[in-house]
Amino acid sequence: MSDLQAQLEEAGNMITVPASWGTFDEFHAKLALLRKHDPVHLVNAPDHYPFWLLTKNADIFEIEAKSNIFLNEPRPILANVEADDHTRNNGNMLRTLIHMDEPDHAEYRKVAADWFLPKNLARLDARMSELAKQSVDKMSDLGGKCDFSRDIALQYPLQVILAILGLPETDYQRMLMLTQEMFGNADPDLQRGTTIEDLTQVINDFFIYFSELSASRKSTPTHDLASTIANGEVYDKPLGDVEMISYYIITATAGHDTTSAAIAGGMLSLLQNPDQLKRLQDDMSLLPTAVDEMIRWVSPVTHFMRTATEDYTIRNTTIKAGESVLLSYPSGNRDEDTFTDPFKFDVGRTPNRHLAFGFGIHYCLGAMLARMEMRTFFNELIPRIKTMELAGDYAHIHTTFVGGLKRLPVTYSLK
Amino acid sequence: MKVVVDFDLCASTGGCARICPEVFEVRTDGYLYVLQDNPDDELRDKVVEAAENCPTGAITIED
Ligand code: HEM
Ligand code: SF4
Numbered sequence: 177m178s179d180l181q182a183q184l185e186e187a188g189n190m191i192t193v194p195a196s197w198g199t200f201d202e203f204h205a206k207l208a209l210l211r212k213h214d215p216v217h218l219v220n221a222p223d224h225y226p227f228w229l230l231t232k233n234a235d236i237f238e239i240e241a242k243s244n245i246f247l248n249e250p251r252p253i254l255a256n257v258e259a260d261d262h263t264r265n266n267g268n269m270l271r272t273l274i275h276m277d278e279p280d281h282a283e284y285r286k287v288a289a290d291w292f293l294p295k296n297l298a299r300l301d302a303r304m305s306e307l308a309k310q311s312v313d314k315m316s317d318l319g320g321k322c323d324f325s326r327d328i329a330l331q332y333p334l335q336v337i338l339a340i341l342g343l344p345e346t347d348y349q350r351m352l353m354l355t356q357e358m359f360g361n362a363d364p365d366l367q368r369g370t371t372i373e374d375l376t377q378v379i380n381d382f383f384i385y386f387s388e389l390s391a392s393r394k395s396t397p398t399h400d401l402a403s404t405i406a407n408g409e410v411y412d413k414p415l416g417d418v419e420m421i422s423y424y425i426i427t428a429t430a431g432h433d434t435t436s437a438a439i440a441g442g443m444l445s446l447l448q449n450p451d452q453l454k455r456l457q458d459d460m461s462l463l464p465t466a467v468d469e470m471i472r473w474v475s476p477v478t479h480f481m482r483t484a485t486e487d488y489t490i491r492n493t494t495i496k497a498g499e500s501v502l503l504s505y506p507s508g509n510r511d512e513d514t515f516t517d518p519f520k521f522d523v524g525r526t527p528n529r530h531l532a533f534g535f536g537i538h539y540c541l542g543a544m545l546a547r548m549e550m551r552t553f554f555n556e557l558i559p560r561i562k563t564m565e566l567a568g569d570y571a572h573i574h575t576t577f578v579g580g581l582k583r584l585p586v587t588y589s590l591k
Numbered sequence: 592m593k594v595v596v597d598f599d600l601c602a603s604t605g606g607c608a609r610i611c612p613e614v615f616e617v618r619t620d621g622y623l624y625v626l627q628d629n630p631d632d633e634l635r636d637k638v639v640e641a642a643e644n645c646p647t648g649a650i651t652i653e654d
Contacts, residue, residue: 241610241644282648289647293602294621464619529609539604539646 183209188219188229191502192254194574197478204519207231207507216493219502223256227481227500228493233511233531235490236503239482240535246482247277248538251500253481254576262372269379271418272426274480274538280410281537284419287408288427291340291401294544300340304549307335308556315557316590321567325584329440336549337431341424342400343389354382355429379425386424387417401427427542430578434476435546437580439553442470444584445521447566452523457558466523467550472530473521475506476580480534505531564588592635593653596625600649607641607650614638 187206190196196203210217210231217229230236239246251260252274268275273285290296311332315322322328334352338345393406405423408415415423446453456466483500495501509530510518533540540546567587573579594614601623607615608623613634616624630638635652642650 237609241640243644285646289600289602293600293647533604535606535609536644537646539606541646543604544602 180213184214184217188217189221191219191229191479191504192221192224192256192576194576197576197579198572198574200572204506204510207504207510211507211511216491224254225257225260225500227254227502228495229502229504231504231507233508233514233529236505236508236531237535238490239501239503240538242488243278243537245485245488246501247485248274248480248482249277251481251483254479254502259372269376270422270425272422273541274426278537283410285541287410287415288401288404288423288541291404292541292545297545297548300336300548303339304336304552305556307332307339308553311553312556312560312590315588320589321587323583324443324586325440325570325581329436329443329581329584332553333435333439333549334432337428340400341402341427342398343402350385351428354378355432382425383421386421389424390420431542431545433578435549437476437578438471438474438546439550440581440584441474441476442467442550442554444570444581445470445473447564447586449521452521456523457561460555460558462523463551463555464547465526465528467547467554468528468530469521469523469525470550471532471546472509472525472528474580475509475530475532477505477532477534477578478576479504480538505534560591562589562591592632592638593629594625594638595651595653596623597649597651598623600647602647604646606644606646610641610644611637615641
C-alpha cells in the first residue's frame with residue numbers, strides 16, 4: 177500500500193474512534209486529506225460494519241436532499257458491530273425523529289414543530305435574557321477565573337431547555353448527568369460504563385423520569401413543551417409510550433450538549449483570535465454572523481448516517497442499495513470548494529453555507545432556538561468583557577457523535 | 592406555476608433558498624422572501640425539490 181493510501185485509511189478509521197474528536201486540529205487535517213484525495217471513502221474499520229464516509233459539502237447536501245432514496249433507518253448513527261447487532265435483534269430502545277422516515281417522520285415532527293417556530297420562540301426572550309445575565313453574573317461571582325465549559329457553557333443551555341419543557345430548576349442536576357452520560361458514553365471522564373447494559377440503564381432512568389412527567393402533564397396540562405408532547409397526537413391518536421419518551425429525550429439531549437459545545441467552542445475561537453473578538457466588541461451588529469461562524473467552526477454534531485434504498489452514484493462511485501453513508505458535518509463545514517479560507521474563523525462570514533444543522537426534512541428542529549440562545553448569551557457577555565484569556569490546557573470530549581469542549585480554563589475581568 | 596409559502600409554518604431555515612435561489616431568499620432580517628410568485632416552468636424541478644425538502648412543509652405549488 178502506498179503512503180497516501182495508508183494515510184487515507186487511517187483517516188477514515190479515525191471516524192470510528194472516540195478519542196480522535198479530542199485531537200480537534202489533527203482530526204480536521206485528516207478530513208482535509210480525505211476531501212482532497214478520496215471524498216467518497218469506504219471505511220472498513222475494526223469492530224464496525226463498513227460505511228462510505230462523505231466529506232464534501234456538496235455531497236452531504238445532495239444526499240440529504242434525496243430523503244426518498246437515503247433513509248435514516250436502520251442506521252441513523254454510527255455504532256460498533258455489537259451495538260448494531262443488538263439493535264437489529266432487539267429493535268431500538270428509542271424511536272425519535274432521527275429514527276424515522278416518511279411518512280411517520282413528518283407526522284411526528286408536527287407534534288412539536290410549532291413550538292420551535294421563530295414567532296413562538298420570541299415568547300422566551302425575556303426568560304432567556306434573564307438566564308444569560310445570571311450566567312454572566314455567575315462568572316463575575318467566580319472571581320475572574322473559571323472553567324468556562326463546565327461552569328457556564330454546560331449550564332445555560334440546559335436551563336433554557338428546562339424552561340421550555342417547563343421543568344423545575346430542582347431537576348437540573350439529574351438532567352445534566354443523564355444527558356452527559358448518554359452522549360458522553362465514550363468519554364472516560366463522564367461515562368457510567370461502556371457496555372450496552374450501562375447505556376440501557378441510562379435510558380431506563382430517563383424513561384421513569386419522563387413517564388412521571390408525562391402522566392402529570394396529561395392530567396394537568398400547563399403551557400409548556402412537556403404538555404405539548406404529553407398530549408401530542410399522530411394520525412389522530414395519542415403518541416405511543418416509546419415515541420413520547422423518545423420525544424422528551426431528544427428535545428432534552430439534542431438541545432443541550434450541542435448548544436453547550438457551540439458556546440464553549442465559540443468562546444475558545446474568540447480567545448484564540450483576539451482580532452475577531454475585538455471586531456465583534458466594536459460592532460455587535462455582527463453577532464448573528466458570529467454565532468453562525470461559531471456553529472460552523474465547532475460543528476458539535478459530528479455526523480448522521482443514511483442508508484441507500486437503491487443504487488446511487490456520487491462522484492463516480494456507486495453506493496449500492498443497502499449500503500450506508502456517513503455525512504461528516506465538520507468536514508463539509510471546512511470544505512475548500514464551499515468556503516473562502518475555511519480554516520479562518522471570521523465573525524463576519526457571509527454567506528456561510530455550513531451544514532452544522534443538517535439539511536432537508538431532518539433539518540435541526542432546534543436551529544432557531546440554538547441561534548437565539550447563543551445570541552442572547554454573547555450579547556450579554558461580550559460587552560462586559562474587559563479582558564479574557566485562556567488559562568491552561570483545554571480539552572475536548574471523546575465521542576463519535578455529539579460534543580465539544582469538556583474543559584476550558586479561563587481568566588478574565590468583567591465590567 | 593404558482594409558488595405559495597405558508598409563513599405561519601416557515602422556520603426561515605434557508606433550505607429552499609439553497610436549492611432554488613432564483614425564487615427563494617432568506618434576508619439578514621431573518622425572513623424568507625419569495626422573489627417570484629410565478630416562476631418560469633424551467634424552474635419547476637428546482638421548486639419541487641425545494642418544496643420536498645422544506646422541513647416544515649411550508650411550500651406548496653399550485654398548478
Ligand atoms: C448548535 C446547536 C445544535 C446543532 C449543531 C444541532 C445539529 C443537528 C443536526 C445536524 C441534526 C440532524 C439534521 C439532519 O439529519 O439533517 C439535528 C436534528 C435535530 N435537532 Fe439539533 N442541533 C442543535 C441544537 C438543537 C436544539 C437546541 C434542539 C432543541 C431542543 C435540537 C433538536 C433537534 C431535533 C429534535 C432534531 C431531529 C430533527 C428531525 O429528525 O426531524 N437541536 N440537530
Ligand atoms: S425550506 Fe421551508 S422552512 Fe426553510 S426557509 Fe424555505 S420555506 Fe421556510
